[in-house]
Amino acid sequence: xxxxxxxxxxxxxxxxxxxxxxxxxxxxxxxxxxxxxxxxxxxxxxxxxxxxxxxxxxxxxxxxxxxxxxxxxxxxxxxxxxxxxxxxxxxxxxxxxxxxxxxxxxxxxxxxxxxxxxxxxxxxxxxxxxxxxxxxxxxxxxxxxxxxxxxxxxxxxxxxxxxxxxxxxxxxxxxxxxxxxxxxxxxxxxxxxxxxxxxxxxxxxxxxxxxxxxxxxxxxxxxxxxxxxxxxxxxxxxxxxxxxxxxxxxxxxxxxxxxxxxxxxxxxxxxxxxx
Amino acid sequence: xxxxxxxxxxxxxxxxxxxxxxxxxxxxxxxxxxxxxxxxxxxxxxxxxxxxxxxxxxxxxxxxxxxxxxxxxxxxxxxxxxxxxxxxxxxxxxxxxxxxxxxxxxxxxxxxxxxxxxxxxxxxxxxxxxxxxxxxxxxxxxxxxxxxxxxxxxxxxxxxxxxxxxxxxxxxxxxxxxxxxxxxxxxxxxxxxxxxxxxxxxxxxxxxxxxxxxxxxxxxxxxxxxxxxxxxxxxxxxxxxxxxxxxxxxxxxxxxxxxxxxxxxxxxxxxxxxxxxxxxxxxxxxxxxxxxxxxxxxxxxxxxxxxxxxxxxxxxxxxxxxxxxxxxxxxxxxxxxxxxxxxxxxxxxxxxxxxxxxxxxxxxxxxxxxxxxxxxxxxxxxxxxxxxxxxxxxxxxxxxxxxxxxxxxxxxxxxxxxxxxxxxxxxxxxxxxxxxxxxxxxxxxxxxxxxxxxxxxxxxxxxxxxxxxxxxxxxxxxxxxxxxxxxxxxxxxxxxxxxxxxxxxxxxxxxxxxxxxxxxxxxxxxxxxxxx
Numbered sequence: 001x002x003x004x005x006x007x008x009x010x011x012x013x014x015x016x017x018x019x020x021x022x023x024x025x026x027x028x029x030x031x032x033x034x035x036x037x038x039x040x041x042x043x044x045x046x047x048x049x050x051x052x053x054x055x056x057x058x059x060x061x062x063x064x065x066x067x068x069x070x071x072x073x074x075x076x077x078x079x080x081x082x083x084x085x086x087x088x089x090x091x092x093x094x095x096x097x098x099x100x101x102x103x104x105x106x107x108x109x110x111x112x113x114x115x116x117x118x119x120x121x122x123x124x125x126x127x128x129x130x131x132x133x134x135x136x137x138x139x140x141x142x143x144x145x146x147x148x149x150x151x152x153x154x155x156x157x158x159x160x161x162x163x164x165x166x167x168x169x170x171x172x173x174x175x176x177x178x179x180x181x182x183x184x185x186x187x188x189x190x191x192x193x194x195x196x197x198x199x200x201x202x203x204x205x206x207x208x209x210x211x212x213x214x215x216x217x218x219x220x221x222x223x224x225x226x227x228x229x230x231x232x233x234x235x236x237x238x239x240x241x242x243x244x245x246x247x248x249x250x251x252x253x254x255x256x257x258x259x260x261x262x263x264x265x266x267x268x269x270x271x272x273x274x275x
Numbered sequence: 276x277x278x279x280x281x282x283x284x285x286x287x288x289x290x291x292x293x294x295x296x297x298x299x300x301x302x303x304x305x306x307x308x309x310x311x312x313x314x315x316x317x318x319x320x321x322x323x324x325x326x327x328x329x330x331x332x333x334x335x336x337x338x339x340x341x342x343x344x345x346x347x348x349x350x351x352x353x354x355x356x357x358x359x360x361x362x363x364x365x366x367x368x369x370x371x372x373x374x375x376x377x378x379x380x381x382x383x384x385x386x387x388x389x390x391x392x393x394x395x396x397x398x399x400x401x402x403x404x405x406x407x408x409x410x411x412x413x414x415x416x417x418x419x420x421x422x423x424x425x426x427x428x429x430x431x432x433x434x435x436x437x438x439x440x441x442x443x444x445x446x447x448x449x450x451x452x453x454x455x456x457x458x459x460x461x462x463x464x465x466x467x468x469x470x471x472x473x474x475x476x477x478x479x480x481x482x483x484x485x486x487x488x489x490x491x492x493x494x495x496x497x498x499x500x501x502x503x504x505x506x507x508x509x510x511x512x513x514x515x516x517x518x519x520x521x522x523x524x525x526x527x528x529x530x531x532x533x534x535x536x537x538x539x540x541x542x543x544x545x546x547x548x549x550x551x552x553x554x555x556x557x558x559x560x561x562x563x564x565x566x567x568x569x570x571x572x573x574x575x576x577x578x579x580x581x582x583x584x585x586x587x588x589x590x591x592x593x594x595x596x597x598x599x600x601x602x603x604x605x606x607x608x609x610x611x612x613x614x615x616x617x618x619x620x621x622x623x624x625x626x627x628x629x630x631x632x633x634x635x636x637x638x639x640x641x642x643x644x645x646x647x648x649x650x651x652x653x654x655x656x657x658x659x660x661x662x663x664x665x666x667x668x669x670x671x672x673x674x675x676x677x678x679x680x681x682x683x684x685x686x687x688x689x690x691x692x693x694x695x696x697x698x699x700x701x702x703x704x705x706x707x708x709x710x711x712x713x714x715x716x717x718x719x720x721x722x723x724x725x726x727x728x729x730x731x732x733x734x735x736x737x738x739x740x741x742x743x744x745x746x747x748x749x750x751x752x753x754x755x756x757x758x759x760x761x762x763x764x765x766x767x768x769x770x771x772x773x774x775x776x777x778x779x780x781x782x783x784x785x786x787x788x789x790x791x792x793x794x795x796x797x798x799x800x801x802x803x804x805x806x807x
Contacts, residue, residue: 137572145575151676160672165574171582172563172574181553189549200593265545272542273535275525275550 008061009046013039015065023071030073033080038070040087041241044094045248048209056256063263064247066270069186069240072233074116082112086216087241093212102215109216109238113223116234132173132226133166174225182232188270190263191247198250213242285397292404293379297372297413299675302364305415306679306793307686310722312416314340316367317725319353321735329725331739336504341722348457349418362729364691367416374424375413379404381424385431386638388438389602392645399641407566407670408579408626409633419627422459425451426466427634434602437477442486449490453497461628464616469609470494476605518621520547554624555614558585561636565624568678575673579626579633581666583659584640591643598642610635680794684714687721689790689798693771694730696788696801700769701731703805709771710758711747713798717775724748724755764804771801778802 013035020031042061051057074080089105092098114120119130128134145161152160180192187195202210216239224235236243308316318328318338328350330339338345352370360366379400387396403409412420432448435441452470455462474487481487521527526547530540554560562578562585569576580588592610596603613635617628648656697707709723728738728750737751747756758770760778770784774797778784788801 135572135574138574141570141573141575145677148680149672149676151672161575168563168582169574172559174559175563175585176557176559179553179557179559181550184549184553203593268538269542269545272539272546275529275543275546 008058009039009042011062012042012065015062016067016070019065019071020073024073026071026073027077029077030080033084034070034072035065037083037087037240038064038067038244040084040091041244042248044087044090044209044241045245048094048207048245049248051248051251057251060251060259064244066188066267067186067191067240067243067247068188068270069233069237069243072186072237074234074237075118076115076122079112079116082108082116083238083240086112086238090209090212090241094209097208097212102212105212106215106219109219110223112238113220113235116237117223117227118229118234119223119227130228132169132228133163135169135228138166138169170225173227173230174221177224177230177232177235184266186232186236187243187247188263188266190259190266193259193262194247194250194254195243196250197253198246198248201249202246209245213245216242282394282397285394285401289379289383289397289400289404292401293376296404296410297376301368301372301414304675304679305411305686306683307688307691308364308367308726309415309686310341311343311345311418312367313687313690313722313725313729314338314343315345315350315353315416315418316357316362317729318345318350319357319367320362320729321738322350323354323358324735325739327735327739329735329738336501337508346418346422346457346459348454349416349421352421353416362732368414371416371420372413375409375417375420378409378413378420378424378427381427381431382634382637385427385434386641388431388434389599389606389638390642392598395598395641395645398644398648399637402580402584402640402644403633403637405667405670406580406633406637407568407577407674408630410674411566411568412626412630417627417630418459419461419630422455422462423630423634425455425458426462426469426631429455429466430469430634433473437480440482442483445483445486446490446493449494450497453494456498456501459627461616461631464619465613465631468612472605472608472612476608520544520551520619520621522621523547548618551618551620551624552614555617555629555632560624561585562588566626567682568673569681573681575669575677577666577670577673580636580640581663581670583662583666584644587643587647588636588640589643590646591639591641593643594646595639595642598645599638606635606638610639680792683792683794684798687713687719687726688792689713690721690723690726691730692790693723693799693801694727696790697727697769698731703767704752704769704803705767706752706754706765707769707771708754708756708758710773710776711755712757712776713773715775717773723771724750724753727753766804768804769801770803771799774798774800 016038017031017035020026020034021028024031026034042064046061085108086105089101089108093101093105111120115122117130118127120126132138142161142163142165146154146157149157149161183192183195202213220236220239224230227235314329315338318340321328322334327333328335328338332339336347338347338350349371352374353367356366356369360369382403383396383400385396386399387393390396409420412423429448429451432444432451436444436448449470452466455466470491478484521530521544526543529535529543535543557565559565560578562580562582564576565579566577595606599606610632613632614629616631617625620628647659651659693709709727711721711723713719713721724738724741727733728735733751741748741750744754744756747754749755758772758776760776760782764770764782764784769787772778777800784802784804786800787803789797790799790801792798
């Protein structure tokens, strides 16, 4: 079983750079960071999965340059570097799993997501109104029900209708992010197919990367859940290497003809103006 | 023995939950018959008395209603209950409540046939029995609830006939499928699609293929009147033409714009459908906040299913292949395609258009819960039980306490109370004017022309022969129109106005009654020109 050569990865990175610069009109820092991140993500994933070297794979890998998440430019260019920093940590962790590195990796993801989501502005300006527990609507309704729920004594109402509801709001907020539209916007509709197949493998066949990626997923989900201004690109940008890994995991089982058909359809949607 | 104990216990729990959640206080929760419910109830009353609907159509196959052209089955099913129980909320809702409750049973039987495991069947019934959206849908005269019953019944009978090799049930299954199409419009598209899927997937298992085709022929013959009516009265396609996604203002604007190329327009349509499909399959909508029992931003709003079931649904997607084996493909197809019809329609996510989806979601969730129950330790089962109790508690207080108070206006609350006020005083007035507007600054327009005749048992001929007014209609001694206080008011006239339209102080009318919402806020005022 041979692993793929570097050339398709270079093509995908180059394609990604072209799209970033000429189609998404991103600045050079974000464009370079994105294309480098894509190349590194594919390299990391393929070295962990050891995909068979087939003609289709050589064709498939460059197509990953079309993944819209890698065409995203954060509000501040510097935030693009978080993605590269994460990938450097991933490379180090894959070579040697170390608890100290793992904690640092978790911290980078945590801080990176805080800045990307806008919950914290440079340098340490916490945006309290953007947190779900500061939602005026939620707090108003908690108070309204506390006064309104005459079926139980007032003291009990304070427990039943309390800030604990924010756990529910957190989950609702988080799962709202993972709808088909959002995933299609960030991954491209065609990649759903290998993504869902890969997701099945992700939870059944555990590798070193799986565990590390789980830390990234949980941290990102936590930040996304507490953010009132949740958005698919800014909230999931740092998970881009994980998505690439999962898509490549599912690649082995895809029907190639079917994939190519939906890829062409997806491409039309991608280049068409948005509704 | 342990299994039997569990089984019997679960059976009792399911039966109890189904009956309690669906029948308790049925007349008053939802707090009032809705716009669509009163239309169904009134048409049932009108057909019962005159064989004609409110628009004077003889035994229609498509009820015009408020230009929504309702599928006929629910109205015809309501006739016996209105005949037996009178013009009440209970009578209007009872047929749907009965079929909704039976859906819980039939779904369990279907899952038993699909899996060969009766405990799994019971689990799916249990899930549906406490599913918030099905509880609400079973407590209202919802066309889609009845359609769901006949659809699930059709599936059950079809799979049963395959498993037991009893051809007779294949024929019955097609009759049930045909009835589902008489019950709601979503099934016009979805039921034939599923019949094709069943044919493709189970063709090899059909021992008697002739019976399948005989059933199909009966199905076509049964639905033929529906389609002949559809073709003869193209107005009944109003719903198909006005409610389809192509009429979405943003989309329509882009489609009409000549600067976009054909492929771009196709892409727009695809994007619109994808967005709709995405909103119907959004986990947050299904398990956390899709059930509009409370105002939009209320965090206590439940999902269509209890949130506790989300992990089991996800686990169920993964385990369906192991549990349902040869039938897994059918379940996956059902799960993926059930929101498609609703996704082709206009407007925000509609519970009734997508009610069909609750069947596959329940089936898949049952698989996840079943596996969890088999492999997990007692402590995890206890944790699940605690979370389920919390979810049920919150749903119960929201549904049985807050919802009737917070959402009464949305159900046009007040017209039943107005009718009850008018009924004993009917002879005292020469004219009764009802302003159909309601809500804050009169932004909504109600249908008192149906509520008042229904609750006061007015002769349906009078409404059938109503006259059109400039801004409303009149029948018998009623005038249903917007009322402005600068008009001359005749002697012995009763005027019902929304709270946002009170008379000015100079106007000499006597206040006689206030209709308040369940939260005690006033909704309507009743005035009279009579002195006493």
